[in-house]
Amino acid sequence: MAVLPYFFYLQAKRIHRAIDEWGINPWLVYVGAPVLFVGGSIALFSRMVYASWVYVGVAAVALLQLCNSTRLRFLRQAFDRRTYRRVRMLEHTLLVTPFLAFLLCRGEIWFALGLLVLAAATIPLRIGTARSATLPTPFSGRPFEFAVGFRTSVGPLFIAYGLMLMGMYVGNGYLSIATLLLVVLICFNYYAWSEPLLYVWIYRLPPRSFLLLKVRTAFRYLTVMLLPMVLVVTCVFPDYWPAVLAVAAMGYGYLVLAVLSKYAAFPQRVGILQGIFITLSLVFPPLLVISIPYFYQQAKNNIALIL
Amino acid sequence: MNVEVFQLTKSFGTDEVLKGIDLNFQTGQVYGLVGQNGAGKTTLFNCLAGLETHGGNVIAEGGRLKDRLGFLQTEPYFPSRLTGREYLRLFCKARGVPDEGLDTQNVFDLPLDRYAQQYSTGMKKKLGLLAVLLQRNEFFILDEPFNGVDIHSALLITEIIQRLKNEKKTVLISSHIFSTLKDTCDIIHVLDGGNITEIIGKDDFERLERDMAAFAIGNRLDAIRF
Numbered sequence: 348m349a350v351l352p353y354f355f356y357l358q359a360k361r362i363h364r365a366i367d368e369w370g371i372n373p374w375l376v377y378v379g380a381p382v383l384f385v386g387g388s389i390a391l392f393s394r395m396v397y398a399s400w401v402y403v404g405v406a407a408v409a410l411l412q413l414c415n416s417t418r419l420r421f422l423r424q425a426f427d428r429r430t431y432r433r434v435r436m437l438e439h440t441l442l443v444t445p446f447l448a449f450l451l452c453r454g455e456i457w458f459a460l461g462l463l464v465l466a467a468a469t470i471p472l473r474i475g476t477a478r479s480a481t482l483p484t485p486f487s488g489r490p491f492e493f494a495v496g497f498r499t500s501v502g503p504l505f506i507a508y509g510l511m512l513m514g515m516y517v518g519n520g521y522l523s524i525a526t527l528l529l530v531v532l533i534c535f536n537y538y539a540w541s542e543p544l545l546y547v548w549i550y551r552l553p554p555r556s557f558l559l560l561k562v563r564t565a566f567r568y569l570t571v572m573l574l575p576m577v578l579v580v581t582c583v584f585p586d587y588w589p590a591v592l593a594v595a596a597m598g599y600g601y602l603v604l605a606v607l608s609k610y611a612a613f614p615q616r617v618g619i620l621q622g623i624f625i626t627l628s629l630v631f632p633p634l635l636v637i638s639i640p641y642f643y644q645q646a647k648n649n650i651a652l653i654l
Numbered sequence: 655m656n657v658e659v660f661q662l663t664k665s666f667g668t669d670e671v672l673k674g675i676d677l678n679f680q681t682g683q684v685y686g687l688v689g690q691n692g693a694g695k696t697t698l699f700n701c702l703a704g705l706e707t708h709g710g711n712v713i714a715e716g717g718r719l720k721d722r723l724g725f726l727q728t729e730p731y732f733p734s735r736l737t738g739r740e741y742l743r744l745f746c747k748a749r750g751v752p753d754e755g756l757d758t759q760n761v762f763d764l765p766l767d768r769y770a771q772q773y774s775t776g777m778k779k780k781l782g783l784l785a786v787l788l789q790r791n792e793f794f795i796l797d798e799p800f801n802g803v804d805i806h807s808a809l810l811i812t813e814i815i816q817r818l819k820n821e822k823k824t825v826l827i828s829s830h831i832f833s834t835l836k837d838t839c840d841i842i843h844v845l846d847g848g849n850i851t852e853i854i855g856k857d858d859f860e861r862l863e864r865d866m867a868a869f870a871i872g873n874r875l876d877a878i879r880f
Contacts, residue, residue: 490736490740548703
């Protein structure tokens with residue numbers, strides 16, 4: 348088999364294996380995916396005014412997935428220049444073909460042409476080559492959840508602070524208070540992933556002290572994030588102070604829940620039943636009175652196996 | 655710190671990786687562990703560290719081994735957007751040792767304010783090693799400490815191991831570069847088929863190297879046309 352067909356044959360094989368590993372019959376996907384694609388496209392165009400723009404946008408995002416620098420470096424190593432270009436051209440063509448076909452069927456000639464130009468223009472693009480500069484944080488003193496989390500979520504945090512200011516500008520106290528909750532939920536998410544076992548193993552602490560240390564750190568850093576907001580919102584909307592206090596208190600409760608539930612399942616991710624319990628506690632905060640002690644006990648027992 | 659290992663066993667499903675390992679580590683000695691890829695070296699290290707459940711016993715003189723053990727993994731993991739400095743700080747705080755003077759102690763001249771995940775393979779290894787050194791451990795497990803490091807750093811690591819030995823620390827190393835083991839170890843254990851098949855002192859290192867070369871190379875290369 349020539350190199351180009353062999354490359355695409357391997358890609359098809361990889362996709363087949365990946366679907367197989369999900370525990371789904373690959374044929375279901377081969378038949379279902381085109382049906383879903385066409386159905387989704389029809390639904391999009393029937394419900395949205397700017398569907399063509401969205402459609403091209405979705406295709407562009409998919410194209411960008413093929414421009415990952417590590418992946419492209421591998422292709423460059425594997426193939427000579429000519430084969431590399433042909434692989435890239437074919438990849439992009441194959442990817443945009445279903446989008447093009449649908450746009451043409453709908454008579455969107457200009458969008459189809461635009462998509463074709465986009466597919467060609469993104470062939471030389473490489474994403475992720477630049478070495479990103481280190482973002483300073485006030486959380487470096489006690490790594491790592493808040494230091495890493497803050498750097499990852501700097502965009503959403505800016506949006507939250509922006510919304511708070513907007514709420515103050517238009518005199519909408521509830522909007523400003525809601526941004527407090529948004530910041531809490533962003534911080535909650537810092538505990539959504541599990542670090543490798545070694546990162547817990549290194550501690551020379553009994554489980555209780557370990558959990559207290561993690562909770563204390565979370566409290567301290569949530570205060571750094573929340574306190575300026577709480578003060579500003581309370582000053583601008585003094586009548587709302589009970590609501591501000593209630594949201595802040597709830598935020599600390601949520602964060603304790605995040606820390607404890609993470610270590611209750613560690614190093615695995617939180618299971619479905621535990622996930623439901625966490626969601627219920629978030630939706631109905633008085634449940635925290637039950638869920639926090641429950642997860643504390645689970646976390647203590649679980650961490651004892653590692654520490 | 656003396657550490658004794660009795661009948662250590664480890665299985666993954668029906669695959670018995672370690673079949674009753676007995677080891678004896680003495681204070682101030684440097685031990686090497688050699689074995690083919692997949693022989694179970696990393697599994698043995700994980701079991702000694704307590705990162706894997708296992709059969710048998712690991713008994714450390716004067717308390718738990720884990721609290722005084724510095725474990726450098728084959729491929730240290732760094733979360734994204736964590737700087738080298740923050741990594742070192744985390745390791746120090748975890749053991750309750752001071753985390754000041756990191757720049758002075760940065761013997762490998764690592765760019766501590768850059769994200770560790772962006773380091774080269776060798777730099778990651780050096781950062782991992784520096785972290786366990788700063789923890790002031792008594793027992794060190796160094797899984798492939800020379801992997802990917804430049805020649806100057808390799809010399810520095812050899813000297814570090816020598817200094818650890820002089821400070822009466824116990825070190826256990828695995829390396830696929832035999833010369834590094836020859837330069838640093840007092841005793842080398844050979845792990846094969848889930849068992850320690852040989853325990854070799856310094857005098858027999860040359861013989862072990864010859865045996866390994868004969869086994870590894872033999873007439874295998876006759877199959878390839880160069």
